[in-house]
Amino acid sequence: MIDRIGRRQFIASASAAGAAVLAGRARAGDDKPALLGGRPVRRGGFPGWPSIDSKSEQAITEVLRSGRWYRGGGRKVSQFEAAFAELMGAKYCVATVNGTNSIATALAALGVGPGDEVIVPPYTFQATVTAVLQQYALPVFVDTDPETFQIDARKIEAAVTDRTAAILPVHIGGYVADMEAVLAAGKRKIPVVEDACQAHLAEYRGKKVGTLGNAGCFSFQVSKHLCSGEGGAILTDDAELAAACYGYHDCYRRRSGFGAFDLARVGGRGGNLRMTEFQGALLMAQMSIIEEKARNREQNAQYLTEMLKEIPGIRPASKYEGTTRIAYHMYMFRFKKEEFDGLSRAKFLQALRAEGIPAGGGYSPLNKEAFIRAALTSRAYQRIFPKELLDGWEERNQCPANDQLCQEAVWFGQNMLLGPRGDMDQIAEAVRKIRAHAGALAKA
Numbered sequence: 001m002i003d004r005i006g007r008r009q010f011i012a013s014a015s016a017a018g019a020a021v022l023a024g025r026a027r028a029g030d031d032k033p034a035l036l037g038g039r040p041v042r043r044g045g046f047p048g049w050p051s052i053d054s055k056s057e058q059a060i061t062e063v064l065r066s067g068r069w070y071r072g073g074g075r076k077v078s079q080f081e082a083a084f085a086e087l088m089g090a091k092y093c094v095a096t097v098n099g100t101n102s103i104a105t106a107l108a109a110l111g112v113g114p115g116d117e118v119i120v121p122p123y124t125f126q127a128t129v130t131a132v133l134q135q136y137a138l139p140v141f142v143d144t145d146p147e148t149f150q151i152d153a154r155k156i157e158a159a160v161t162d163r164t165a166a167i168l169p170v171h172i173g174g175y176v177a178d179m180e181a182v183l184a185a186g187k188r189k190i191p192v193v194e195d196a197c198q199a200h201l202a203e204y205r206g207k208k209v210g211t212l213g214n215a216g217c218f219s220f221q222v223s224k225h226l227c228s229g230e231g232g233a234i235l236t237d238d239a240e241l242a243a244a245c246y247g248y249h250d251c252y253r254r255r256s257g258f259g260a261f262d263l264a265r266v267g268g269r270g271g272n273l274r275m276t277e278f279q280g281a282l283l284m285a286q287m288s289i290i291e292e293k294a295r296n297r298e299q300n301a302q303y304l305t306e307m308l309k310e311i312p313g314i315r316p317a318s319k320y321e322g323t324t325r326i327a328y329h330m331y332m333f334r335f336k337k338e339e340f341d342g343l344s345r346a347k348f349l350q351a352l353r354a355e356g357i358p359a360g361g362g363y364s365p366l367n368k369e370a371f372i373r374a375a376l377t378s379r380a381y382q383r384i385f386p387k388e389l390l391d392g393w394e395e396r397n398q399c400p401a402n403d404q405l406c407q408e409a410v411w412f413g414q415n416m417l418l419g420p421r422g423d424m425d426q427i428a429e430a431v432r433k434i435r436a437h438a439g440a441l442a443k444a
């Protein structure tokens with residue numbers, strides 16, 4: 001994962017950083033890469049995350065003192081559900097313990113279960129797939145479009161079988177999947193559950209992602225753009241689905257105003273996945289900053305792209321027609337070593353970090369993860385699925401484009417986009433400097 005700089009460390013070094021930058025500029029001509037003993041482009045950290053303010057502190061204290069810590073006794077979680085649904089343009093919202101279980105809840109409420117297949121992308125955080133395995137369903141991977149880092153939606157239809165019970169696209173990095181093609185592939189008969197856990201406020205044709213499919217799932221884990229340590233939510237416009245999600249997450253209690261659900265269809269295997277009032281109150285406070293932060297990231301990311309796309313060998317992730325807003329949970333691009341004198345990605349990342357620019361290499365191929373193999377060879381899966389289906393799973397789930405992408409990807413964390421525009425100039429400067437010395441760095 002991405003290196004994160006502690007908030008306190010950032011505050012301590014922020015003012016020193018400005019001075020160091022100026023000093024760096026004054027010594028023009030000294031452009032040797034930091035990895036080879038030159039001066040780093042940047043000293044000091046990037047803005048910290050999460051954003052800690054007095055409004056959040058007050059919100060937590062208020063709940064603490066009230067003694068109403070549970071959603072049944074208070075109003076904070078339901079207030080948050082109403083506010084989040086309104087902000088996103090959805091009819092219903094069910095808050096949950098986390099993003100993983102919001103996906104699991106949506107799938108369960110749609111009746112996805114043992115013997116079913118669920119279509120997923122391989123370029124995602126592994127929770128997308130663990131939520132499928134929680135239902136004893138079979139994940140079916142559709143390869144990645146390397147230009148966008150998203151599921152290659154043109155390939156979904158070929159992966160559909162009579163077992164396909166849901167399509168689970170992910171808006172990875174807060175960029176937007178090709179939703180028109182996703183919805184067309186399921187011909188609107190196969191339910192679509194959007195994993196929007198990284199994509200708060202991203203939009204497709206002017207609508208917020210997470211409101212385009214049958215259900216949209218969000219995470220409020222601390223790294224996400226709206227966060228409360230842990231937390232999650234499901235959005236939907238379907239009253240029966242909202243009721244079923246609510247029931248599943250609260251031991252099958254019903255909720256007034258959410259319609260009714262068919263207990264026989266959802267199978268009665270729900271549990272307690274309730275959010276606490278502390279989280280509800282904290283999320284209400286954090287909601288007041290998400291638009292401003294989103295704009296900040298968006299402006300910086302667009303400016304950064306203008307610079308990076310001019311550097312040969314750097315390919316910023318592109319967007320599909322229809323994408324009207326990107327959330328930039330990560331800033332993602334491909335690094336082509338052929339155009340960097342054969343410099344390896346690992347060395348490129350090392351050189352960037354030496355310049356004071358933390359960067360990561362992103363995900364490794366999810367379809368090859370041992371935990372999936374372990375699930376598929378478990379006694380339960382062996383009983384549920386025909387042997388031929390499980391034996392042929394590996395062959396059927398090859399994702400060559402994704403394998404290649406996993407070797408070329410580079411990420412910057414969302415917090416790096418929260419500072420002034422000059423930070424972007426420094427990122428671009430570091431990349432240009434590394435490219436100018438790529439041959440020497442490759443040999444070092």
Ligand SMILES: *Cc1c(COP(=O)(O)O)cnc(C)c1O
Nearest residue numbers: 098099100125127128197219221
């Ligand atoms: C964070 C995340 C999840 C899981 O959310 P948790 O709240 O951590 O359970 C699922 N999918 C994606 C793409 C995520 O980034």
